[in-house]
Amino acid sequence: MSAVRSVGTDLDRLARLAGAVGLALALAAGPAAAVEPGEKLDDPKLEQRAQELSAEIRCLVCQNQAISESNADLAKDLRVLVRERLQAGDSDQEIKDYLTDRYGDFVLLKPPMKPETYLLWYGPAGLVALGAVGVGVFFWRRRKASNTPGRRLSDEEERRLQKILEGHDTST
Amino acid sequence: MIIELGHFALILALFTAGAQAVLPMWGAQRGIPGFMAMATPAALAQLGLILLSFAALTWAYVTSDFSVVNVVQNSHSMKPMLYKISGVWGNHEGSLLLWVTILALFGAIVGVFGRNLPPGLKARTLSVQAMIAVGFLLFMVFTSNPFDRVFPPPADGQDLNPLLQDPGLAFHPPMLYVGYVGFSIVFSFAMAALIEGRVDAAWARWVRPWTLLAWVFLTAGIALGSWWAYYELGWGGWWYWDPVENASFMPWLVGTALLHSSIVVEKRDALKTWTILLAILAFSLSLIGTFLVRSGVLTSVHAFATDPDRGVFILVLLVIAIGGGLGLYAYRAPQLKGGGLFAPISREGALVLNNLLLSAAAGTVLLGTLYPLFLESLGGGKVSVGPPYFNATFIPLMLPLVAALGVGPLLSWKRGDLKGALMRLKVAFVITAVVFVFMAYLLWGRSVFGMLGMALAAWLVTAIVTEVVERIGLTRGVGAAAAWGRARSLPRAYVGMLVAHLGVAVALVGMTGSSLWQSERIIVMQPGETETVAGYTFAFEGARPVQGPNYEATEGTFQVTHDGAPIATLHPQKRQYFVGGRETTEASIRTRPLGDIYAVVGDAQEAEGAYTVRLYFKPVVSWIWLGAGLMAVGGLISLTDRRLRVGAPTRARRRGAAPQPAMGAAQAEE
Numbered sequence: 001m002s003a004v005r006s007v008g009t010d011l012d013r014l015a016r017l018a019g020a021v022g023l024a025l026a027l028a029a030g031p032a033a034a035v036e037p038g039e040k041l042d043d044p045k046l047e048q049r050a051q052e053l054s055a056e057i058r059c060l061v062c063q064n065q066a067i068s069e070s071n072a073d074l075a076k077d078l079r080v081l082v083r084e085r086l087q088a089g090d091s092d093q094e095i096k097d098y099l100t101d102r103y104g105d106f107v108l109l110k111p112p113m114k115p116e117t118y119l120l121w122y123g124p125a126g127l128v129a130l131g132a133v134g135v136g137v138f139f140w141r142r143r144k145a146s147n148t149p150g151r152r153l154s155d156e157e158e159r160r161l162q163k164i165l166e167g168h169d170t171s172t
Numbered sequence: 173m174i175i176e177l178g179h180f181a182l183i184l185a186l187f188t189a190g191a192q193a194v195l196p197m198w199g200a201q202r203g204i205p206g207f208m209a210m211a212t213p214a215a216l217a218q219l220g221l222i223l224l225s226f227a228a229l230t231w232a233y234v235t236s237d238f239s240v241v242n243v244v245q246n247s248h249s250m251k252p253m254l255y256k257i258s259g260v261w262g263n264h265e266g267s268l269l270l271w272v273t274i275l276a277l278f279g280a281i282v283g284v285f286g287r288n289l290p291p292g293l294k295a296r297t298l299s300v301q302a303m304i305a306v307g308f309l310l311f312m313v314f315t316s317n318p319f320d321r322v323f324p325p326p327a328d329g330q331d332l333n334p335l336l337q338d339p340g341l342a343f344h345p346p347m348l349y350v351g352y353v354g355f356s357i358v359f360s361f362a363m364a365a366l367i368e369g370r371v372d373a374a375w376a377r378w379v380r381p382w383t384l385l386a387w388v389f390l391t392a393g394i395a396l397g398s399w400w401a402y403y404e405l406g407w408g409g410w411w412y413w414d415p416v417e418n419a420s421f422m423p424w425l426v427g428t429a430l431l432h433s434s435i436v437v438e439k440r441d442a443l444k445t446w447t448i449l450l451a452i453l454a455f456s457l458s459l460i461g462t463f464l465v466r467s468g469v470l471t472s473v474h475a476f477a478t479d480p481d482r483g484v485f486i487l488v489l490l491v492i493a494i495g496g497g498l499g500l501y502a503y504r505a506p507q508l509k510g511g512g513l514f515a516p517i518s519r520e521g522a523l524v525l526n527n528l529l530l531s532a533a534a535g536t537v538l539l540g541t542l543y544p545l546f547l548e549s550l551g552g553g554k555v556s557v558g559p560p561y562f563n564a565t566f567i568p569l570m571l572p573l574v575a576a577l578g579v580g581p582l583l584s585w586k587r588g589d590l591k592g593a594l595m596r597l598k599v600a601f602v603i604t605a606v607v608f609v610f611m612a613y614l615l616w617g618r619s620v621f622g623m624l625g626m627a628l629a630a631w632l633v634t635a636i637v638t639e640v641v642e643r644i645g646l647t648r649g650v651g652a653a654a655a656w657g658r659a660r661s662l663p664r665a666y667v668g669m670l671v672a673h674l675g676v677a678v679a680l681v682g683m684t685g686s687s688l689w690q691s692e693r694i695i696v697m698q699p700g701e702t703e704t705v706a707g708y709t710f711a712f713e714g715a716r717p718v719q720g721p722n723y724e725a726t727e728g729t730f731q732v733t734h735d736g737a738p739i740a741t742l743h744p745q746k747r748q749y750f751v752g753g754r755e756t757t758e759a760s761i762r763t764r765p766l767g768d769i770y771a772v773v774g775d776a777q778e779a780e781g782a783y784t785v786r787l788y789f790k791p792v793v794s795w796i797w798l799g800a801g802l803m804a805v806g807g808l809i810s811l812t813d814r815r816l817r818v819g820a821p822t823r824a825r826r827r828g829a830a831p832q833p834a835m836g837a838a839q840a841e842e
Contacts, residue, residue: 069409110564116553127535
């Protein structure tokens with residue numbers, strides 16, 4: 001336990017998001033750590049990957065918790081499992097596949113991109129686009145409306161206006 | 173006997189609300205002043221009856237009356253008094269009772285303090301308000317009665333979930349509900365305005381204080397909930413994107429958009445139909461939030477199905493309220509005339525951008541929260557939508573919002589000068605660039621978002637400072653005294669805006685900083701051992717058993733020092749509650765301006781006196797709640813603005829000072 005480990009679930013999420021918008025230069029420090037002291041791997045690189053993975057895997061028996069943030073026995077088992085697979089040389093994707101084969105997509109806190117989740121993943125961008133089009137139409141229509149010349153004054157109104165301007169209106 | 177009185181009062185309140193829903197509306201449509209005038213007395217009677225009902229249930233909890241099912245299920249004789257009282261709303265039935273109590277209270281306030289409202293608008297508003305009450309009261313009386321008895325009464329109760337036995341969570345629901353219900357008033361005003369077909373600056377001025385009030389309480393409620401998660405769940409996280417959190421966050425996002433768009437209605441008579449739509453959506457999301465949390469549908473679709481009565485009732489209520497609101501909107505909104513014109517680059521334009529991003533963000537949260545439900549009910553399999561999804565979609569919407577937030581207030585109404593505004597911000601821009609470069613140096617290869625977050629916070633703060641300095645004339649060399657005079661005469665609404673925006677920057681620093689530089693140790697410690705985290709040395713002095721009123725706990729002791737100087741003594745606990753045997757972790761936290769020292773004690777280990785412990789240093793994490801607090805305070809300051817006070821211009825003359833901020837109406841323009 002020598003090196004100060006910089007941990008930050010949120011930062012890590014931020015960083016992953018950075019990747020999503022094409023800004024990422026590198027991943028952040030790992031998410032919350034192995035929950036119990038004995039679980040930690042000796043290889044810091046593998047441990048880092050283990051922590052990143054753990055924040056994306058759902059503790060299936062908990063309510064909306066990642067295995068990196070749960071005391072449940074199942075979460076511990078999964079954390080150990082992830083580390084065993086890592087030591088056996090699996091890639092992150094292989095480990096995720098291994099878990100989804102057994103538990104389904106439910107085990108991933110970040111749903112995979114596939115036809116069922118297109119709406120989920122493209123929805124937000126769609127909402128912004130829809131809103132932007134709405135705003136565009138709003139301004140376009142406003143502009144058109146303000147450019148169309150208004151109704152001209154009738155002759156009677158013109159005469160009254162003239163009187164008012166001259167300062168001796170009597171009809172009001 | 174008291175229990176039955178409470179039950180009768182609830183049923184009577186239902187009938188009163190029924191009368192209040194029908195007669196004033198009928199009177200307003202047909203022009204019968206007598207019927208319209210019934211709205212206020214009915215609202216007061218409804219409030220009296222519901223208060224009686226609420227008092228009866230509270231009585232049952234305080235005296236631990238275990239012949240009442242609700243008390244049996246959620247209380248225990250050994251529970252401390254604070255949690256006996258908060259137990260009243262710590263459950264499904266009681267929380268609904270709290271909801272209708274606040275609803276009736278706000279209705280009565282509109283009735284009593286809304287003397288300046290046009291009679292038709294007031295009658296219609298109170299009538300719509302009563303329709304909402306009827307829905308909730310029907311739901312309670314038929315499916316969720318808190319006054320059901322049990323015979324024979326058990327010797328003691330089943331206790332309240334220990335996680336909820338906490339001061340933070342005792343006040344969290346009432347605050348959220350004040351927020352939700354505050355939006356109900358806004359909704360009722362919107363419905364009344366649609367029926368009348370008139371939305372103008374005066375309408376916006378009546379509605380804005382309610383929006384502000386609701387928003388302030390919702391902000392405080394959400395912050396309190398997040399703070400609770402931070403210290404009670406024991407992982408140091410403060411936001412989990414849990415559906416229950418999202419349920420309160422969505423109305424907040426839309427409410428924030430509404431707060432800003434109603435300014436445009438008030439100042440420029442534009443964006444009227446959009447503002448009405450936001451008012452409907454803010455309340456619809458409040459309803460959805462209340463019911464999603466309470467129906468259990470979020471944990472599983474099946475929880476919903478196990479209690480089909482409640483489930484169907486909820487669905488019908490949601491469909492009537494939201495469908496009715498949107499239906500009326502679709503029918504009437506096209507008749508509302510659009511008002512003032514403005515160019516895309518203008519204060520209004522900036523507020524439109526704010527609305528676009530906040531609405532899209534609310535839509536994103538809604539999509540992510542409900543997606544698993546819909547997918548599963550359509551047979552598409554089970555998926556989890558967790559923090560990685562929300563962070564990937566939500567944050568990109570917030571970053572441009574904060575960037576625009578720095579410039580927006582500097583643009584003038586109608587037609588703004590973006591280039592000019594940016595020129596005025598050149599000092600802010602230089603400072604921001606310096607911060608960005610410095611952060612890039614620190615975080616290169618680690619986190620782009622860390623750089624952006626900190627730089628944006630710097631941008632916002634410097635932009636706010638620039639604005640104030642210019643506004644009070646310091647840049648034009650008016651002298652300190654004159655500048656101070658000007659600063660003091662700034663309108664409250666303007667000061668409130670600055671404070672709230674500053675809160676955004678402070679919270680942003682907290683969110684970014686706490687995740688960037690957190691240090692954590694999870695180790696086994698024996699008494700006498702020390703461990704250093706981020707320069708703080710934790711000396712473990714062992715753990716001992718302690719007794720609480722309704723639990724026993726293992727309490728660890730840590731002496732924390734920094735460079736040999738004593739900083740704090742921490743006493744984290746691991747509690748086991750007698751009833752149900754549930755365990756909770758009580759983190760021990762010492763907050764310092766630049767970060768929190770956070771200790772948690774875990775399970776005992778084999779070695780003598782050894783325990784698993786988690787030790788953290790969380791830099792600037794408290795800034796998150798400080799920022800949220802500033803936002804709420806900003807809202808309160810804005811609420812005291814002269815323009816928004818009840819009939820300020822007329823009353824001030826009559827009574828010397830305006831009473832009761834904001835509850836109602838000033839028809840006269842200032």
